[in-house]
Amino acid sequence: MASRQRTVTFDGAPAPGMINFGVGQPSADLLPVDLMRAASADFLASAEPIELNYGERQGDVRFRAALAEFLTLNYAHPVGPDELFVSAGNSQALDFLCGQLARQGDTVFIEEPTYFLAHQIFADHGLKMVGIPVDDDGLRIDLLIEQLKKHRPVMIYTIPSFHNPGGQTLSHERRKLLAELSLEHDFLVVADEVYQLLHYFKEPPPALGTMTGSGNILSLGSFSKIMAPGLRLGWIQTSSELMERLLGTGVVNSGGCFNHFTSHVVRHAIELGLQQELLAKLRATYRRRVETMDAALHEHLAGLATWKRPDGGYFFWLELEKGADASALRKLAADYRTGFQAGEVFSCRHGLNNCLRLSFAHYGEEDIREGIARLGALLRENPVVS
Numbered sequence: 480m481a482s483r484q485r486t487v488t489f490d491g492a493p494a495p496g497m498i499n500f501g502v503g504q505p506s507a508d509l510l511p512v513d514l515m516r517a518a519s520a521d522f523l524a525s526a527e528p529i530e531l532n533y534g535e536r537q538g539d540v541r542f543r544a545a546l547a548e549f550l551t552l553n554y555a556h557p558v559g560p561d562e563l564f565v566s567a568g569n570s571q572a573l574d575f576l577c578g579q580l581a582r583q584g585d586t587v588f589i590e591e592p593t594y595f596l597a598h599q600i601f602a603d604h605g606l607k608m609v610g611i612p613v614d615d616d617g618l619r620i621d622l623l624i625e626q627l628k629k630h631r632p633v634m635i636y637t638i639p640s641f642h643n644p645g646g647q648t649l650s651h652e653r654r655k656l657l658a659e660l661s662l663e664h665d666f667l668v669v670a671d672e673v674y675q676l677l678h679y680f681k682e683p684p685p686a687l688g689t690m691t692g693s694g695n696i697l698s699l700g701s702f703s704k705i706m707a708p709g710l711r712l713g714w715i716q717t718s719s720e721l722m723e724r725l726l727g728t729g730v731v732n733s734g735g736c737f738n739h740f741t742s743h744v745v746r747h748a749i750e751l752g753l754q755q756e757l758l759a760k761l762r763a764t765y766r767r768r769v770e771t772m773d774a775a776l777h778e779h780l781a782g783l784a785t786w787k788r789p790d791g792g793y794f795f796w797l798e799l800e801k802g803a804d805a806s807a808l809r810k811l812a813a814d815y816r817t818g819f820q821a822g823e824v825f826s827c828r829h830g831l832n833n834c835l836r837l838s839f840a841h842y843g844e845e846d847i848r849e850g851i852a853r854l855g856a857l858l859r860e861n862p863v864v865s
């Protein structure tokens with residue numbers, strides 16, 4: 480019998496004693512082991528051997544039906560199982576869409592700033608990135624229109640609700656304009672809606688997933704933020720025409736659904752009402768953390784940075800004075816046993832280096848208070864590093 484390695488870790492895990500707000504993963508107390516135990520037992524008690532086969536390319540229809548019901552309830556908009564394609568999370572879905580719907584050398588529009596690891600996925604596929612700035616209402620549609628005069632993008636990648644890193648939400652009006660422009664200029668809208676259901680104060684406008692009938696839209700959703708990242712389970716919601724293109728691809732024809740087994744277990748979690756319960760717990764916990772971080776920032780960083788309290792998602796986005804070098808500060812942060820992500824990693828132009836991103840997902844309230852006090856000391860003692 481093989482010997483068992485018992486140490487558990489993850490890439491980017493903070494050293495003991497560190498409070499690193501750069502980590503964008505849930506804290507261990509929010510990872511639902513009991514839920515998984517109950518859902519797995521419920522599934523395995525009645526599992527049939529056939530469930531361990533490849534299954535359907537689009538994803539098990541019973542899972543898609545359960546997911547459709549869950550989304551219908553939470554989007555307050557009817558979602559049907561046929562609109563859903565099962566993915567292994569939004570990163571995999573994005574990589575898959577780049578591989579299937581774009582060709583090397585194509586142009587993709589992205590937000591400036593955007594989720595930093597998405598840059599790498601587009602680079603992996605040899606896509607040219609053009610950054611479109613965002614403001615408090617999300618993607619600047621006026622600047623998108625300007626860029627459409629110069630480029631013919633194959634797709635735009637957007638994070639409409641509770642942006643990573645900025646925290647802002649695309650207004651209803653801009654969502655409609657974006658859908659219209661996608662038809663007029665024939666580009667795809669890949670909407671990463673990973674934070675859509677994580678609202679704590681104010682609900683965002685309807686997901687772009689509810690608008691797949693009116694634009695070239697593919698909405699990406701994931702269980703990473705509403706259940707557990709380690710499940711590697713998500714979905715693509717789209718129109719029947721785009722669904723045909725996804726189903727006709729070799730990898731799907733050869734391997735079937737990207738994460739069939741996990742989808743059985745998560746179906747049981749949804750059917751038992753456990754996902755809905757967990758969502759309520761996550762919203763309540765993160766809301767308290769946002770309030771705690773906001774209060775701690777006012778106490779320790781007033782006059783050193785500006786920010787807006789996010790209504791949902793995982794992040795605060797802080798702007799330091801012009802000329803500040805967040806990357807240099809980040810190197811010094813370890814001495815203060817704190818950490819964050821520097822703004823420039825979210826920029827396709829190596830800009831935004833006077834900004835930084837803090838995640839409140841990985842720490843409880845006490846650690847948040849302590850970590851922000853340390854951050855305050857770092858900024859006070861190292862005014863503008865360049």
Ligand SMILES: Cc1ncc(COP(=O)(O)O)c(C=O)c1O
Pocket residue numbers: 503567568569570571594638643671673700701702703708712713
């Ligand atoms: C905007 C955004 N997209 C995608 C992901 C990763 O999603 P998944 O775990 O479903 O691959 C993250 C995680 O931080 C994210 O913030």
